[in-house]
Amino acid sequence: MSLTPELSPKPRLLIVGGGYAGFHIAKELQKKVKDAGGVVTVVDPLPYMTYQPFLPEVVGGHIDGRNVVVDLATHLKDSEVLRGAVVKVEHARRVATVRGEDGHEFEVPYQDVVMTAGATTRVFPIAGLGEHGIGLKTVEEAEALRNQILERLDAASLMVDAEARRRALTFVVVGGGFAGVETVGEMEHLIRTAVSRDPRVSQSEVRIALVEAMGRIMPEVSEDQAAGVVEHLKDRGIEVLLNTSLGDATDGIMTLVDMKDKSEKERFGADTLVWTAGVAANSVAKQTDFPVEERGRIEVTATLQVKDGQGGVLEGAWGCGDVCAVPDLTGAGPGGFCVPNAQHAGRQAKQLAANYLAVRHGEGEVQEYVHKSLGTVAGLGFFKGVGNPLGVKISGPAAFLAHRGYHAYAMPTLDRRFRIFAGWVAETLFGRDSTSVEGQDRPFNAFRRAAGVELEPGRFERKRALESSKG
Template sequence: MTVTPDLSPKPRLLVVGGGYAGFHIAKSLQTKIKERGGVVTVVDPLPYMTYQPFLPEVVGGHIDGRHAVVDHATHLKDAELVRGAVVKVEHARRTATVQGPDGSEFEVPYQDIVMTAGATTRTFPIPGLADAGIGLKTVEEAVALRNQILERLDAAARMTDGEERKRALTFVVVGGGFAGVEAIAEMEDLIRNAVSRNPQLSQSEVRIAMVEAMGRIMPEVSEDQAEQVVEHLRGRGIEVLLNTSLGNAEGGVLELISMADKSVVERFGADTLVWTAGVAANSVAKSTDFPVEERGRIEVTATLQVKDGENGVLEGAWGCGDVCAVPDLTGAGPGGMCVPNAQHAGRQAKRLVANYLAVRHGEGEVQEYEHKSLGAVAGLGFGKGVGNPMGVKLFGPLAWLAHRGYHAMALPQLERKARVLGGFVMETVFGRDTTAVFDLERPRNAFLKAAGGTPVLGRFAKKQLEDKEKASA
């Protein structure tokens, strides 16, 4: 049964995706378009925008997961919000097909459309990866990863079986880009802090490893800075395995492959496998009648209008952010395109808003998007960081402060900034909170037990039971 929401009959600017770029566009245009008799409609499966650069800090416990997201309903009060995912766009008909949370589909007509559906985790067909791994693209993943790390440490402290304990205390991150490096650094900080508070655990028992297929990490910084980070991580006991890939993860047993000769380097068990090996444009791009390049991104011009042939643009079609191939007029981007990050997404959104108002309402002039990167900064745990803001190479506390300062400024809305900065202050005064909330995926277990029902086993409890059954068979 198809259920169609009560949609406004007004001329519609449809924003596909309420992430960083989409949120900024809707926030800037909602009142202006309402005053002109139209409506901004935001379609997104989630009721909030996630500020992804803060996800490693959620894992580390510096930021509450709720504070890394910005609620749509609170801040887009003059926009029409539709929960669901756009699964098809027919610009020739000025119609988008939306799949609601219940799986039903309905059509949303529009006058103009902005494609800002973002990116998803890019994975490869590695046996066992889907069962054993977890990504770091959503706040739900970040919160779950933090809780899993602390749960595995707590469980290991009570284990007497050497192999089980070893698996519980092994933590692996695949991918050596910014996300992977920040994630593993925060994980190490969190693990070391939690282990120091548990007399039944020793840091020497913990194994933390990063697997990177290339010969270096962090292509966003200079090679000497990348080497400095590798040295720093290794100095903290983190294994950095370069020119190495994950070949198999079935049953939580990881098989590492040498990129040089494809031979098996090592096999070992690990209960925690984090996948941060790249992103891919949202697949909705391929379900449109817009031009799409080889990497699956919608082709747009430097004015952020969807292309129509070599030199033309499609009337009423716009796009920016990770789902689009936006020309980098500075010449710095790989393949001549802007890299997918929040810095570009936010600035592209601002330029798109100005250009849209110029085209649709004759306000101002259409200009091309051109932004020279301000550099990059990465957090490596509390008080530690690396970066090259404005071309200045930084390492240590200054880079960490630059990282926190930039991202606190880039996070939308004053009340979000205040909550995040307040958390930073509380952590500085009182220290890191290593409290985990267990059984979030099985919240009814306590009630089931009280009511005489059968509690639901978690992932690791199920595996232990299966191993015991195999051993006794």
């Protein structure tokens, strides 16, 4: 019996990664490739694309998690969608190796390949980080973080042990880039709303800390704007710890280190540790026969074709987005390359699709990707924000509305935009939802309790058991 699933025998355009760039490329090319007698095949471990800029709003409860994802099968009807992970690409053979959900591997032949595998969370070897931290790259993480915050507030309201209560009410975010600042802003607003509705917890008991190793936050905006955001966060009771790194998180005890002299700065317990300290190119880039630069990204030209290592390009190999080192011809990008964000990924996808049609089907001419940044905007909570769209410095409600307006426009598919907008209207009319959906990490316990069998311990019960066994 063959372990290879049934695949289309047609000439294949293989898209490795169904994220923001991959989805848009497939959407743009699927019908044209089909009409030409070929097939677009999208391979991704997940059955949906996630619009990551909206994840902080999922944490804050403004947007339902389902509404920041787009189902690939529904919106790529003329494509072949495979749920699996590409673990190797051998362009010399025109073959990619895919690992399916059940763990078995099979080969997918192709005529052309597009590398859009995106990026993963960049994690450092810090003791305890893997056991106690949570990232913010997936919708599952965003929803889990929201539920954890609310669950910890509920649990703390009935705790009589002072140390356990302090840990439950302490929230740490590591990373002062856009993702970290937006996340901590949404967390503070959510926490303040929930605390205001619980008479057993006071805001003065809550500790929220943003930890950043550099001497400033948000390198995407000007220094005076970044300084203004720091003051804004401090006014909301958020500690902003610059020139500080997380040195250890064993047993949920946060050890903070002064980056200037490497001395221990502080040590305290926290049940919630959020890690947003950067991203790294998907590791599949190193499992190819493509040239890869020092940061692990595939080397591509400004036309979004993979380099051949000898000054030319590889026929039939393309790439864009976070997994590729795309030259920034405006000169604004660090190191001469485009920064990894949705603004570039979406536009690169459009140019790559046009260039592919020019090369493979003779439609138009190949053009270099050139895009001058339109600026950036960040939401910091309801009607709070900062940004510099088109070079104009804005903050407060104007930045908040610009943030929502731009990302609602960039969110793929009309149905998702409508659902998001409807949720925003409902929240404006009826207020923020601070309901704690507890126990999503152990959903079978209600049935097990009824059946009289052993219950599955929750995350914090497992943590306490582990700590007790060490003691």
